[in-house]
Amino acid sequence: MECARLPAEETNKDLLRFLTCGSVDDGKSTLIGRLLHDSKLIFEDQLSTLAKDSIRYGTTGDDIDFALLVDGLEAEREQGITIDVAYRFFTTPRRSFIVTDTPGHEQYTRNMATAASKADLAIILIDARKGVLLQTRRHSLICSLLGLRHVVVAVNKIDLVAYQADIFDRIVTDYCAFASQFGFSSIVSFPISARNGDNVVKLSDKTPWYSGPALLDYLETINVENETAEASFRFPVQWVNRPNADFRGYAGTVVSGTVNSGDPIFVAGSSRTSSVKELITSAGPQQFAQAGDAITITLADELDIARGDLLASPMSRPEVSDQFAAHIIWMSDQALMPGRSYLARIGTRVTPITVTGIRHKVDVNTSAHLAAQTLDLNDIAFCNFATDTPVAFDPYVHNHKTGAFIVIDRFTNHTLGAGMIAFGLRRGTTIHRQTTLLGKSERAAQKRQRPAIVWLTGLSGAGKSTIANIVERQLHAAGHHTMLLDGDTMRHGLNRDLGFTEADRVENIRRASEVAKLLLDAGLIVLCSFISPYRAEREMARRLFSDEEFIEVFVDTPIDECVRRDPKGLYAKAKAGTIKNFTGIDAPYEAPHNPEIHLHTIGQQPEQLSEKIIRKLAELGRIG
Template identity: 60%
Template sequence: MTVSSDLIADDIEAYLERHANKSMLRFITCGSVDDGKSTLIGRLLYESKLVFDDQLTALEADSRKSGTQGEGLDFALLVDGLAAEREQGITIDVAYRYFTTERRKFVVADTPGHEQYTRNMVTGASTVDLAVILVDSRKGILTQTRRHSYLVSLLGIKHVVLAVNKLDLVDYSQEVFDAITADYAEFAHEIGLDGFVAIPLSAYMGDNLTERSANTPWYSGPSLIEHLESVDIDDAAAAAPFRMPVQWVNRPDLDFRGFSGQIVSGTVSPGDPIRVLPSGKTSTVERIVTMGGDLDVAGAGRSVTITLADEIDISRGDVLSIADNPPAVADQFEACIVWMGEAPMLPERPFLCQIGTVTVTARITKPKHKINVNTLEKTATTTLALNEIGVCNLSFDRPVPFDPYVGNRDTGSFILIDRLTNGTVGAGMITHSLRRSDNIHWQSVDVDEAAHTRLKGHQPAVLWFTGLSGSGKSTIANDVERQLHALGAHTYLLDGDNVRHGLNRDLGFTAADRVENIRRVTEVTRLMADAGLIVLASFISPFEAERHAARELIGEDQFVEIFVDTALAVAEERDPKGLYKKARRGELVNFTGIDSPYEPPQNPDIHIDTSVTTTEDAAIAIIDYLRARGTIS
């Protein structure tokens, strides 16, 4: 029989159209280490006929190497791609895999089970609709099972499958399955996961994976794949009010001005009234432009360019929203934060914060408590360590539009980025804004910085002296102030010891207290510079991040970083206050240079090497620098 090419083409077109219109489910597998997550995904890929012949040949060879020869295929090897994972038999990174069935398309994230990789699990879970939490039937509910379940609840994942795995190793016992399910139900109720579905499995043997197994006649529920194919995922993004963070102002020519971005929730059509946040200005949608032509309606997940009927000043980071139901705008929040940094979180340390398409400067002003995910106990804390979860107050350097995370995962979540390394150190979910952020406003004044500057006859500046204790900072700063005073300049010297008698008397010398010490001093110097003074700030200020934040707050045109560089041995030999001796005897803890680090400036404005420069010469060099800069005449 001859089959026409037109018929084949029609069949292919129908096939492609059928698959293109399938719904997609994003889900995550998580649980404790060696619960069988990678084996489960590998088996799903195998059963979905998505393993090519060459991959299957390689899998058979790798299975023999891994010691499963004669026992079948080691399906975990299809997923565990990193060499370290294969050597240790664990998952370290987040592995994403794609497969399809007749009814649905799937994206699955296989996440690490070890506690030390909790941050990887959070990354994998941040965009999924459903979580498959695996439990080894021989071990029952473990600490990491509880940890991952709590994170699933925290991240707002509504659909949960409790996969009681490796039942073949307990003779497919219904009693074991029921006991684990009951144990998990008790914990799940405490964290709001009452609607979970429990399925008995053997991922290795394939029981209840794609169809119900004869080995569990006592189980009448769906197989895992049947449940994944049929679970009704509420499209919360589509039901939420329209939101589109602006990624790019699209201006290819003088006749076209649009605003490009991805719609994160709701729908929009031409003619809809729009409000732009944070400005609050309103307009009407004129066109919804895409590469394939204009649209009559666009919904969540669609990347579009929107043109408006009115000329409005809109920038990257602004949010387009439905006019009568806009997001709130604030600069202070309560948020739940998962700490991902190797170094502990220090309150008041400035971070970059990416929320939507805008990046702002953020500080964790007050950790309220951290959460023990095993007991759900809330414990008072002043910091967060790697993988710890806490509720904290946050302050941004400007108001931003937001929704609480429970209402919109896209406009209610953020990441914290280390300003020096650009590494992600935290992920957060906004609970609500702090009411005080709505009640505090800048008061306008008639006598401003320019007026102060004209009266004093010179430019304001902040001379920031940094270096080890005993380096000579205060001596040089004192000499510089004396010479500036003789020239008629208006000055004030802030010294590290002096401010601890009053302004900072409540602070110690822990890393967190040092950060807060410099934050307060920075705010004071900024106010003094605003009054037109030349401020000389002499502080060890050991951390690069705080010095960088001081420069940014005060301004590049006013901030002068002076590194008084002295070898530790020389500073310790001088030891004018006897502090090094106390530190060496263990009587003074957290002393910079001994048991607390000093991070030397990488690019100071002035570098004074006290091994070759006298105090007098250093002061002269600083005065000459200020003249050349135009601060003084």
């Protein structure tokens, strides 16, 4: 990596995508507005409107506020900040550009990361009065993780420090010292005043000590190689096109590399091979396709291929694993919890995913590796992930398109985080399930029953354990084979190392679910009595079993009644502050939406409620 002021002069007329980023009020929107204005790319009517808006919203006195060219939202104009991501296209005689203006506020870091994932170059603005700030460091780290190789350091508001060269040199030195660890291919710095136009489109006579080009000259000439066309062929299948029995095509977009009619094809996951029969576009059959082309591929052989599969070159195959290590940028107010089940979109495939361990969190200031149990909004970390089914991928450094993924909330469908895969974990492909000669059906048949999970959830003191004990006693009396798993019992043994933080509660239910699955495989009717306060973990437990095997029972007792009963004296301690993270007091309980059995306990005896569970088991054919 070379840290310099002067770039090599090369002419390249390709499209350049770049973003502006940095801390709040560093002048990102103003810089873009100045670039557009001084390049004569604003129409007269736009300029007239801008002058009027500057009077109403502007922050530059009687001067035109160029930031308003980009800050399109009413809230942005009123607050003088960028909230959303704004895209602008412009062109000069030497090059075309798509510039993305990203917000500087920490709470909108997710927007900046989205823009950086699609850019070739980043302009990181630094206020000459403030120097390198926390958000400057955070945005630089994100640019590095997302594979940006070229960085422009625009030391803005140089006019407000009297155009002093020593201040500019100190800021550049500080930034380069911090950024040297990121492996950027180039870091080029400019002293600018976006408001006045110094060194933006034309060189300024107010900085005679600066010998480099103007910013626009550099943007017009920097050579940013396009790696997607040179990478190995990758084609995520988006849709299986089968209009009739005589045609089967696989539709999608080539995300990297090239493909020709007749080329050999490898189906990642199944490891089957074939060859391209036809490449079909909206213009008809083609002999060739490259990165960015939307095509339908037909193959010479009939293969089992579905949406989410990845077609690749057999000479350069992607990794396939159900476990991998990746960097993640967490973008949600909802904390990331290891052990909790989320969804991941990798290419066109959506699969359940779990963080099996946080290797370290990255300190944005120092890049030090810190221990962490959870991740909060804007945290950046390196984690181990496990998916329910093997997925095909390339390390992100080799292929951004097949090495990136997003984490999605299972219930709201909101995007929670963005990940960049580093490498697969060999455990995912070297550990296989041991085949047994007896299965759960044979074990259950010997017991004259069908196995089931009865999962009782509710507040502490709701009556879960009481009801579960009565159900087990009745089943045992009828000759059935059962096992009762109780929260307190688990915490005295297998889960004795866990506390009551949200992360520990997630892990508590994950372990309990796995134990319940082993007992179900033994042919037993398993009664699980756990507060299990989070829907995500109850859903994770449900997914371990078939629909008929899992019966969720909501033991619905109002919290006032639970407090009145307080059989273990826990509510009194929680209200006194001697017990922290107690469900219903200072930790939430998420009631089930559609349980198989909803038990309202007020006015009902435990024996009456237990009979409802017994009847349900009989209705489902679990017991005779």
